[in-house]
Amino acid sequence: MGRAAFVLGVVVLMRFVAEALDNGLALKPTMGWLHWERFMCNTDCEADPDNCISERLFMQMADVMVKEGWKEAGYEYVCIDDCWPSKQRDAQGRLQADPKRFPSGIKKLADYVHSKGLKLGIYADLGYQTCGKYPGSLGHHEIDAQTFADWDVDLLKYDGCYLDWTLVGEGYKNMSRALNKTGKSILYSCEWPLYVWPYAKPDYTAIRETCNHWRNYDDVSDSWSSIKSILDWSAKHQDDIVPSAGPGGWNDPDMLVIGNFGLSHAQQESQMALWAIMAAPLIMSNDLRDICPRSKALLQNKRIIAISQDPLGKQGYQTFKENDFAVWERQLSGDRHAIAVMNTQEIGGPRKFLLGVAPGWKLCNPKCNVTLILPKYQELGVVPVQTDLMLPVNPSGTTLLTFTSLNTSQN
Numbered sequence: 001m002g003r004a005a006f007v008l009g010v011v012v013l014m015r016f017v018a019e020a021l022d023n024g025l026a027l028k029p030t031m032g033w034l035h036w037e038r039f040m041c042n043t044d045c046e047a048d049p050d051n052c053i054s055e056r057l058f059m060q061m062a063d064v065m066v067k068e069g070w071k072e073a074g075y076e077y078v079c080i081d082d083c084w085p086s087k088q089r090d091a092q093g094r095l096q097a098d099p100k101r102f103p104s105g106i107k108k109l110a111d112y113v114h115s116k117g118l119k120l121g122i123y124a125d126l127g128y129q130t131c132g133k134y135p136g137s138l139g140h141h142e143i144d145a146q147t148f149a150d151w152d153v154d155l156l157k158y159d160g161c162y163l164d165w166t167l168v169g170e171g172y173k174n175m176s177r178a179l180n181k182t183g184k185s186i187l188y189s190c191e192w193p194l195y196v197w198p199y200a201k202p203d204y205t206a207i208r209e210t211c212n213h214w215r216n217y218d219d220v221s222d223s224w225s226s227i228k229s230i231l232d233w234s235a236k237h238q239d240d241i242v243p244s245a246g247p248g249g250w251n252d253p254d255m256l257v258i259g260n261f262g263l264s265h266a267q268q269e270s271q272m273a274l275w276a277i278m279a280a281p282l283i284m285s286n287d288l289r290d291i292c293p294r295s296k297a298l299l300q301n302k303r304i305i306a307i308s309q310d311p312l313g314k315q316g317y318q319t320f321k322e323n324d325f326a327v328w329e330r331q332l333s334g335d336r337h338a339i340a341v342m343n344t345q346e347i348g349g350p351r352k353f354l355l356g357v358a359p360g361w362k363l364c365n366p367k368c369n370v371t372l373i374l375p376k377y378q379e380l381g382v383v384p385v386q387t388d389l390m391l392p393v394n395p396s397g398t399t400l401l402t403f404t405s406l407n408t409s410q411n
């Protein structure tokens with residue numbers, strides 16, 4: 001018997017007071033595409049011209065993003081990760097793109113991406129070298145920030161390899177100031193807490209003042225065990241991380257791997273639903289030139305994207321975990337809530353979850369309008385308080401709903 005009862009509660013985590021980085025960006029979680037998880041450090045353009053890290057790859061992704069509805073759905077940033085530069089800086093000490101793989105240079109690539117109405121992201125590292133052993137920005141952060149601004153780049157993912165962890169905070173602040181000094185607003189994606197957690201509790205006040213989003217935990221890979229470990233980590237540390245999220249700065253649980261090889265469709269639905277609940281950046285790493293229609297429809301699902309991009313900008317969190325079910329809630333604007341129920345049992349078929357709408361839950365007093373979003377769209381209609389909803393949830397899948405308060409004053 002797989003049944004659990006859960007009463008919608010009013011769990012409130014403390015709202016954070018720290019100011020967000022003031023560059024006018026990331027007022028909603030960033031949406032885009034990043035090459036790393038799918039294409040990694042593939043630099044062999046002779047053997048694998050279609051999948052190597054080259055200007056051609058990013059131009060093709062930009063083309064598809066416009067043609068296939070990605071841009072219209074909200075995916076905006078086309079992002080380069082590690083392994084783009086030449087191993088040597090130029091005569092003026094500036095980073096330069098690998099001349100064989102990026103013969104036109106990054107400025108031209110940015111122009112191309114902008115001509116499609118999209119934005120370009122780039123990658124650097126605060127240490128001696130990048131994680132892939134390309135030139136690091138230590139001692140060069142000002143010239144690198146200026147170079148990226150001169151190239152008209154719109155986002156910087158700044159990694160933290162090859163530097164003692166005690167200097168990581170200073171490194172992230174240095175680059176944040178250097179980006180600001182260029183006068184161009186560049187979205188700043190950090191990994192500061194990820195490099196600090198093994199030794200100390202990160203200073204989320206400083207992180208929020210410095211970065212537009214920040215990685216807390218391990219790199220995602222194309223597997224359900226990876227997604228599960230990210231969700232487990234996020235739930236376990238939610239008191240530390242959730243209050244720091246809000247317009248201008250977000251926790252980043254890493255890329256969406258939907259549309260690749262490792263996740264079942266139910267598991268892809270779980271990643272999409274929970275990333276929306278967590279107000280996470282929606283940054284895909286997949287091959288948009290060749291993606292299964294169901295994965296594409298999931299990634300472009302307007303109702304899930306609306307939860308992700310909700311203007312209130314409050315990150316959701318786990319409120320219940322028992323009997324192989326986990327429930328996550330996110331408060332939305334307009335007296336609405338999103339609720340995700342995950343079935344964590346990896347055997348058998350769909351299991352029923354009993355969701356009780358409690359009298360104490362102000363939002364549903366006297367009634368709520370309930371809409372099922374995953375696994376399929378269905379209007380469940382108006383539900384008075386003290387109604388129990390029986391929800392089937394697929395193994396390692398997630399049932400996602402929204403609740404809209406219908407107050408007497410609204411009648």
Ligand SMILES: *[C@@H]1O[C@H](CO)[C@@H](O)[C@H](O)[C@H]1NC(C)=O
Pocket residue numbers: 022023024179180181182183184185186
């Ligand atoms: C630089 O920082 C100041 C102060 O926080 C802010 O007002 C300004 O908009 C920032 N400029 C850019 C380009 O981010």
Ligand SMILES: *[C@@H]1O[C@H](CO)[C@@H](O)[C@H](O)[C@H]1NC(C)=O
Pocket residue numbers: 138139141167168170171174
């Ligand atoms: C930060 O910038 C200061 C001033 O330029 C410099 O002395 C220091 O070494 C930098 N630290 C890091 C980690 O980049």
Ligand SMILES: *[C@@H]1O[C@H](CO)[C@@H](O)[C@H](O)[C@H]1NC(C)=O
Pocket residue numbers: 369370371379381382
């Ligand atoms: C409930 O929500 C659905 C879907 O958004 C909407 O079509 C319907 O009009 C709503 N019903 C009420 C009573 O608000």
Ligand SMILES: *[C@@H]1O[C@H](CO)[C@@H](O)[C@H](O)[C@H]1NC(C)=O
Pocket residue numbers: 335362363405407409410
């Ligand atoms: C609905 O009720 C809540 C809680 O009492 C209240 O804060 C909110 O303003 C009400 N909304 C409307 C539209 O009346």
